[in-house]
Amino acid sequence: MIKLQGLYKSYGAKKILNGIDLEVNKGETVAIIGPSGAGKSTALRCINLLESPDKGTLTIGEKSYDLSKLTNKDILEIRKSTAMVFQNFSLFENKTAIQNITLPLIKAKKINKAEAEEIALKNLEQVGLSDWKDHYPSQLSGGQQQRVGIARALALNPEVILFDEPTSALDPEKVQDVLEIIKRISKEQHITSVIVTHELEFALDVADKIVFLTDGRIIEQGTAKEVLKNPKDERTIKFLGHFADKLEYVI
Amino acid sequence: MSARLLEIVINAFPNIIIAGITVTVPLTLISFAIGMVLAILVAVVRVLNIKVLSQFFRFYVWVFRGTPLLVQLFIIFYGLPGVGLNIPALPSAIIAFSLNVGAYASETIRGAILSVPKSQTEGAIACGLTSWQAIYHIVLPQAIKACIPALFNTFISLVKDTSLAANITITEMFMKTQRIVAVTYEPLALYIEVALIYLLFSTALTYLQKYAEKKLSYNSRSVQVA
Numbered sequence: 156m157i158k159l160q161g162l163y164k165s166y167g168a169k170k171i172l173n174g175i176d177l178e179v180n181k182g183e184t185v186a187i188i189g190p191s192g193a194g195k196s197t198a199l200r201c202i203n204l205l206e207s208p209d210k211g212t213l214t215i216g217e218k219s220y221d222l223s224k225l226t227n228k229d230i231l232e233i234r235k236s237t238a239m240v241f242q243n244f245s246l247f248e249n250k251t252a253i254q255n256i257t258l259p260l261i262k263a264k265k266i267n268k269a270e271a272e273e274i275a276l277k278n279l280e281q282v283g284l285s286d287w288k289d290h291y292p293s294q295l296s297g298g299q300q301q302r303v304g305i306a307r308a309l310a311l312n313p314e315v316i317l318f319d320e321p322t323s324a325l326d327p328e329k330v331q332d333v334l335e336i337i338k339r340i341s342k343e344q345h346i347t348s349v350i351v352t353h354e355l356e357f358a359l360d361v362a363d364k365i366v367f368l369t370d371g372r373i374i375e376q377g378t379a380k381e382v383l384k385n386p387k388d389e390r391t392i393k394f395l396g397h398f399a400d401k402l403e404y405v406i
Numbered sequence: 407m408s409a410r411l412l413e414i415v416i417n418a419f420p421n422i423i424i425a426g427i428t429v430t431v432p433l434t435l436i437s438f439a440i441g442m443v444l445a446i447l448v449a450v451v452r453v454l455n456i457k458v459l460s461q462f463f464r465f466y467v468w469v470f471r472g473t474p475l476l477v478q479l480f481i482i483f484y485g486l487p488g489v490g491l492n493i494p495a496l497p498s499a500i501i502a503f504s505l506n507v508g509a510y511a512s513e514t515i516r517g518a519i520l521s522v523p524k525s526q527t528e529g530a531i532a533c534g535l536t537s538w539q540a541i542y543h544i545v546l547p548q549a550i551k552a553c554i555p556a557l558f559n560t561f562i563s564l565v566k567d568t569s570l571a572a573n574i575t576i577t578e579m580f581m582k583t584q585r586i587v588a589v590t591y592e593p594l595a596l597y598i599e600v601a602l603i604y605l606l607f608s609t610a611l612t613y614l615q616k617y618a619e620k621k622l623s624y625n626s627r628s629v630q631v632a
């Protein structure tokens with residue numbers, strides 16, 4: 156379970172997040188949607204402290220952290236209990252697919268090499284890349300790289316996986332593959348996850364809860380159908396308007 | 407070429423080579439190794455902007471890049487005894503060459519570190535690695551790979567620069583040649599001979615460079631994509 160309360164973040168005088176409250180139960184998938192520049196990535200990156208929040212409380216499992224006064228130990232602890240799948244993959248260019256997975260296991264989680272390799276292979280197999288384990292990221296297609304990114308996140312066995320637009324840098328024909336994998340792990344393995352996405356159909360399909368974020372605030376949240384059938388705020392209505400035809404067909 | 411001259415050149419060859427193998431090569435390798443360690447340290451500290459230390463290193467780079475190597479050698483070997491610091495010739499040379507390599511290579515490495523995409527560090531720390539682990543395992547290897555050609559330039563320059571050590575009484579290849587010239591009076595042939603031997607050493611390094619580049623090449627698609 157992870158819970159954010161009263162998350163604020165600004166860059167200089169520019170307020171980006173104005174009090175975000177978000178709760179993700181164990182095994183749940185929450186999708187964050189909203190217009191460009193709303194602060195979706197920033198919110199996600201405040202959870203694993205790639206950005207430093209101004210204030211707020213983060214609860215992961217049993218433990219709560221005051222985000223305005225974190226020690227280095229807290230930061231490392233939070234990062235170890237989360238994993239992230241990036242829009243641009245962020246695989247280590249100097250490491251092969253399997254090393255991308257084993258390195259954090261060995262260095263951050265202190266798992267021995269043999270065991271780390273076993274875990275890595277199992278996760279590579281899950282994303283269908285066993286045969287590609289010794290290839291470097293530059294030798295893999297975007298879709299394959301993102302699958303390695305997902306395997307790396309899964310291998311860390313974190314409390315929550317944060318996905319930041321995992322398919323928006325992919326060729327259109329690769330998007331479905333990657334979405335299918337995310338959907339499968341979400342439904343079968345009950346991985347707790349937060350997904351920022353522009354793929355609305357996908358969000359409807361996998362998310363237990365949809366959150367609509369705009370201007371640094373969550374202005375609507377609920378099950379997919381609640382948010383989509385009875386949007387209360389006109390900004391949500393307007394945003395969803397762009398997807399009207401698709402949604403009609405899904406609901 | 408007269409028979410006498412040929413004999414001089416042939417007889418000089420093993421003597422010069424021995425000076426090369428016993429002095430020039432170790433002097434180069436030791437200085438380069440120490441210089442590289444120093445360069446990496448300076449580059450990382452400056453990129454992380456660690457206070458005081460970072461400023462101190464900036465000053466160091468400024469001084470050692472901005473003054474002639476020969477002058478540095480003289481200050482260390484002939485100058486420091488004036489304040490009671492007597493450093494023997496070979497250590498003096500190693501100190502000067504290492505500090506010099508360190509200053510130049512640190513700038514090369516610093517630039518390369520800054521050019522490693524931020525996503526590499528973010529990927530690492532998001533997985534729970536510490537900043538130091540991210541630098542050590544991810545950023546530095548990529549940075550150093552990117553500056554292999556520039557570092558080999560420094561390396562090759564160093565092989566040649568070790569000839570300056572002749573000025574502080576070290577009998578490396580050039581000093582050895584000078585001595586042979588002093589008794590045989592054949593400067594042209596012998597200096598060309600030693601020049602060719604330097605060329606041989608430099609060429610060996612360019613092969614080493616090719617090997618290092620190949621060994622570290624992970625982002626060429628030519629390495630079969632099954």
Ligand SMILES: Nc1ncnc2c1ncn2[C@@H]1O[C@H](COP(=O)(O)OP(=O)(O)OP(=O)(O)O)[C@@H](O)[C@H]1O
Pocket residue numbers: 166171189190191192193194195196197198
């Ligand atoms: N390092 C930064 N410095 C200053 N402003 C920033 C920085 N990073 C992000 N911003 C600003 O914060 C706002 C929110 O950015 P964010 O990336 O979180 O949006 P987003 O909802 O993820 O948008 P998108 O859908 O386009 O990815 C934007 O206006 C952006 O310009």
Ligand SMILES: [Mg+2]
Pocket residue numbers: 195196197320
């Ligand atoms: Mg974004």
